[in-house]
Amino acid sequence: MPTQTIYTLIKQLFTKKATNPFPVKYAPENMHDAAELIEKGELEINPPVKVPPNLRGKLEYDKESCIGCQLCVKVCPSEALIFKEDRTVRHHINRCTFCGQCVDICPTNSFDFTDEFLMAGPRKLNDDLILNP
Amino acid sequence: MKEKEETTYEVPIGPIHPALKEPFLIKFKLDGEEIVDAEARPGMNHRGIEFMGMHRNPMKVIPLSERICGICSIVHQHMFTTATEHALGIEPTNRARYIRTIMCELERIHSHILWAGVAAHEIGFDTHLHFTWKIREKVMDLLEYIAGNRVNYSMWTFGGVRRDITSDMYPKVFETLKYYEDLYEKLEDIFLDDPSIKMRTQDVGVLTKEDALALCGVGPTVRASGVKKDVRIDQPYAAYGDLDLDYVIPSRYGFENKGDVFSKTLVRLKELLQSIEIIKTCVEQMPEGEMTSEPKKAALFNKLEKRSGEGIGRIEAPRGEAIHYVRLVEGRSDIDCWKIRASTYNNLATYRPMFMGEQIADIPIIAACIDPCIGCMDRAEIIDVDSGEVETYTKEELHELSVKKTERIKNRGIK
Numbered sequence: 001m002p003t004q005t006i007y008t009l010i011k012q013l014f015t016k017k018a019t020n021p022f023p024v025k026y027a028p029e030n031m032h033d034a035a036e037l038i039e040k041g042e043l044e045i046n047p048p049v050k051v052p053p054n055l056r057g058k059l060e061y062d063k064e065s066c067i068g069c070q071l072c073v074k075v076c077p078s079e080a081l082i083f084k085e086d087r088t089v090r091h092h093i094n095r096c097t098f099c100g101q102c103v104d105i106c107p108t109n110s111f112d113f114t115d116e117f118l119m120a121g122p123r124k125l126n127d128d129l130i131l132n133p
Numbered sequence: 134m135k136e137k138e139e140t141t142y143e144v145p146i147g148p149i150h151p152a153l154k155e156p157f158l159i160k161f162k163l164d165g166e167e168i169v170d171a172e173a174r175p176g177m178n179h180r181g182i183e184f185m186g187m188h189r190n191p192m193k194v195i196p197l198s199e200r201i202c203g204i205c206s207i208v209h210q211h212m213f214t215t216a217t218e219h220a221l222g223i224e225p226t227n228r229a230r231y232i233r234t235i236m237c238e239l240e241r242i243h244s245h246i247l248w249a250g251v252a253a254h255e256i257g258f259d260t261h262l263h264f265t266w267k268i269r270e271k272v273m274d275l276l277e278y279i280a281g282n283r284v285n286y287s288m289w290t291f292g293g294v295r296r297d298i299t300s301d302m303y304p305k306v307f308e309t310l311k312y313y314e315d316l317y318e319k320l321e322d323i324f325l326d327d328p329s330i331k332m333r334t335q336d337v338g339v340l341t342k343e344d345a346l347a348l349c350g351v352g353p354t355v356r357a358s359g360v361k362k363d364v365r366i367d368q369p370y371a372a373y374g375d376l377d378l379d380y381v382i383p384s385r386y387g388f389e390n391k392g393d394v395f396s397k398t399l400v401r402l403k404e405l406l407q408s409i410e411i412i413k414t415c416v417e418q419m420p421e422g423e424m425t426s427e428p429k430k431a432a433l434f435n436k437l438e439k440r441s442g443e444g445i446g447r448i449e450a451p452r453g454e455a456i457h458y459v460r461l462v463e464g465r466s467d468i469d470c471w472k473i474r475a476s477t478y479n480n481l482a483t484y485r486p487m488f489m490g491e492q493i494a495d496i497p498i499i500a501a502c503i504d505p506c507i508g509c510m511d512r513a514e515i516i517d518v519d520s521g522e523v524e525t526y527t528k529e530e531l532h533e534l535s536v537k538k539t540e541r542i543k544n545r546g547i548k
Contacts, residue, residue: 005260018267052274054296056281071431077189077196099196099287104295105430113281 021046051115056098058116061131063088066110072102084132091131094124140164144493148177152255152497155507159484159500163493171488173481178511186471191217191291191437191461194468198457199285201473202509204247205450206285207240209473209509212446212457214289215370219444220461221291221436227372228422229293234372235306235415236279236288237448238408242313243272244451245401245408248504249324252398255497256333261323268316275309278302291433293425303416310409317406324398331395338487338499340392348482352453353404354503355483356382357397359390364449376414381407394502401504438466452476452504475509 023045028034037043051057068087080095081102103111121129147158156177162170182201186194198213199206211233218225225233246269253261273283280286280296288294298306324330345355355362361380365373381403383389383396390396427433441463447456453476460470480503487499515524526534 018270052278052281054281055277056287069431071434074190074434075192077193097196097285097287098282099285100281100295101192101196101287104290105434107431 020049048118051117055113055115055117056100057114058093058119059091059096059103059131060112060114061089061091062110062112063132065108067108069107071105071107072111075101075105077101088132090133093119093129093131141169146496146500147174150500152500153505153507155505157505157507159488159496161488161493161496166492166494168488168491168493168496171485173484175481175507175511176513178507179513180508180511181513183471183473187468189468190466191459191468192434194471195289196285196287199287202475202506203284204244204506205240205452205509207236207288208448208450208455209457209475210286210289211237211371212448212455212473213459213471214291214446215448216444216446216457216459217437217461218291219446220442220459221440221444222442223292224426225293226423226426227420228297229424229426230372231415231419232294232296232298232424233289234376235298235412236276236286236294237371238411238415239272239276239279241408241451242405243269243276244504245405246272248401248451248501249320249398251501252394252498253324253330255501256330258330264323265320268313271309271312275305278305290425290427290430291437292427293423295424297424298416298419306412306416310412313405313409317402320405321402324402325395333495333498334394334398336391337394337495338491338502340483340487342390342392344486345392345483348486349479350453350483350503351455351476351479352450352504353381353397353400354453354480355392356380357390357400358392359384362454364447364454368447370448372415375418376411378407378411394498397502437461439463443470450476452506453480455509473509475506477503477505477507478510478512480505481510 024034024043034043038045066088068083068089070083072089073081073083077099078095078097080092080097082090082092084090098113100113103113119129123129127133141162141164144161144163145158146152146161148156150157158174158177160172160174161168182197186197189197194213195210199210201209246265250262250265250269253259253265276286277283279298279302280288288296340350340354340358342358342360345358345360350358350360351362359382361382363378363380364370366378366380379385381400383391383399386399386403388396388399427436441461443458443460445456445458447454455476456474458470458472459468462469483503484500487502488496491499516522517524
């Protein structure tokens with residue numbers, strides 16, 4: 001019986017999938033082996049999704065231009081910014097909420113957003129999860 | 134009366150719920166399949182956000198306020214910001230008003246489509262759930278394109294907004310609106326014309342106009358009963374004063390103002406069309422100018438510490454009217470007082486008349502029909518651990534407590 005449902009189902013077979021693909025088609029048996037294969041270039045992974053132009057991704061921090069005014073520390077809602085003794089700021093990405101108040105308030109534009117959004121790591125105090133450690 | 138007690142069963146539904154994804158308890162008294170009494174008991178999701186906010190400065194509270202609710206984060210952000218602007222005496226710029234209106238309406242589209250999916254899921258139409266949540270992605274993408282975040286947009290600041298909607302973004306905005314206009318007929322076909330959905334929604338969970346007025350319900354819940362109540366028209370905020378709006382009630386579209394689940398679905402779907410129109414007008418009428426009236430953030434920060442005052446922010450959230458109250462005190466950088474009243478708090482009272490006389494099978498859809506957000510509205514409850522008794526305060530006792538609290542604040546020496 002040609003109902004609306006069957007028509008929709010057949011149409012769905014030929015349309016682009018609404019969801020994003022996983023990095024690999026089938027789950028590998030061993031993650032370390034898969035990681036090695038990726039490094040050698042023998043296993044191709046699906047690239048991450050496209051990001052919009054002004055995404056609030058991982059922050060970048062320019063230590064040289066920082067003047068140590070502490071305004072960013074005052075406005076950070078999650079206390080991800082810690083003022084150091086050498087008058088610069090340490091940024092913990094694991095606490096960051098990506099509100100961007102530090103980016104807006106900085107008088108010397110030392111903070112900026114990047115397009116990077118894959119920030120998962122095995123430990124929360126990993127080196128790549130702390131800016132200016 | 135005694136006979137009744139012997140024949141009724143008490144059935145608790147929740148906190149892990151068949152209807153909602155949030156912890157919330159409703160106690161039912163059942164006579165066979167029929168509900169004879171219902172009592173809503175919140176209190177499982179109280180996070181003390183007001184208390185957290187009172188120990189931070191207002192700039193830190195903007196990102197905190199939007200985390201009150203995951204779906205209406207713009208709503209809480211807007212209310213907190215306008216309340217603080219009111220207290221400080223800052224006016225947002227005209228361009229910021231229009232951008233705020235556009236964002237509020239985009240969020241209404243996303244919230245109502247989400248609700249339609251949840252409602253379809255409650256009555257057993259999971260294909261519709263997947264369909265509505267799939268089309269919802271489009272507006273989420275647009276919000277991400279404008280604000281940079283998919284949820285918790287962090288767009289607001291005191292005196293304006295932090296991200297602009299420039300003319301090169303207009304094509305994407307219009308494309309998304311066109312997408313929903315094209316799909317609207319299909320949505321109406323699914324939710325308003327389908328005979329099996331009609332059987333599950335018509336004459337279920339009826340809220341009469343008298344009950345709606347007496348219990349102070351808000352938003353689409355009472356507009357479905359024919360109550361003309363909408364903050365966007367009654368007390369315009371942002372750019373709504375410049376727009377020509379009308380109350381969305383079923384009788385405007387040739388339906389009866391019944392107040393059942395069907396009318397609530399109708400009101401929400403028609404509001405989608407209204408939102409699309411509002412966004413189109415706002416984009417066309419958008420005035421040129423600055424994004425914020427306080428471009429120097431450091432100076433604004435000093436101002437926040439030095440001024441004192443109190444302010445109120447009101448908004449028509451997708452779920453109904455909500456209010457924030459903020460008080461600032463000179464010489465103290467933290468907020469002195471912050472009070473939130475979300476729309477679900479009002480609408481919870483409408484549960485009892487809606488549940489009365491209904492069947493057990495209709496509990497999930499009636500519980501979901503007010504679009505409840507427990508995280509927004511949850512309150513703490515005082516329980517005596519030894520006896521297990523729950524304390525309830527009368528109006529007089531609450532008045533006495535508030536007088537005592539005022540005295541305590543006075544004695545603390547804050548002027």
